[in-house]
Amino acid sequence: MSKERLYEKLKDFEKASSRLNEAVNLDAENDIIVDGVIQRFEFTFELSWKLMKIFLEYTGISDIRSPRGAIREAFSYGLIKDGESWIDMLIDRNKTSxxxxEEEARLIYEKITKTYNKLLLDFSRLMDEKIKEI
Incomplete structure (x- = not known):
């Protein structure tokens, strides 16, 4: 994997993360907003663990076969700080499919707006720094 390809994946993730952040800041007065936030969360989460995997492979860690494995390795490497919250995010992402x-959807929506969005934005900033360093 080239550094250019790594940058492409980062830019894709940053765009998705930005779109999720935009949606999270809308007033959820109707269900279509909640549905849209959840869908953007699903997409952004998928890009996040794939970016983790690609970055870790670039640095020589190549035995990652799943989102859980990517999260575990990213935590060990220092790409994420709160491994437990990321595992919770993975579990909720799997539920969203x-x-x-409606009540469970609202609970996940609340977690996205209160916790997951910030974790994804923090990861985006950290990955930008890490990729510039290599």
Missing amino acids: HIYD
């Missing part, structure tokens, strides 16, 4: 319960 099968949410039929």
Whole structure:
């Protein structure tokens, strides 16, 4: 993997993270906003763990086969600070594919707006710094 490809993946993630942040700041007065935030969260989370994986592979860590493995290695490497919250985010991301319960969707929406969005934005800033260093 080239450094240029790593930058491309970072830019894709930054764009998704920015769009999620934009959606999180909208007033959730109707369900379509909640649905949109959850969908943007799903997409942004997928890009985050794939960026972790690609970055770690670039640095020589190549035995990552799953989002959980990427999170574990990213935590060990220092790319993320709160491994438990990232695992919670993974669990909630997996739930979003099968949410039929409006109450559970609202609970996940609250976690996205109160916790996950900040974790993703922090990861974006840190990855930008780390990639510039290599």
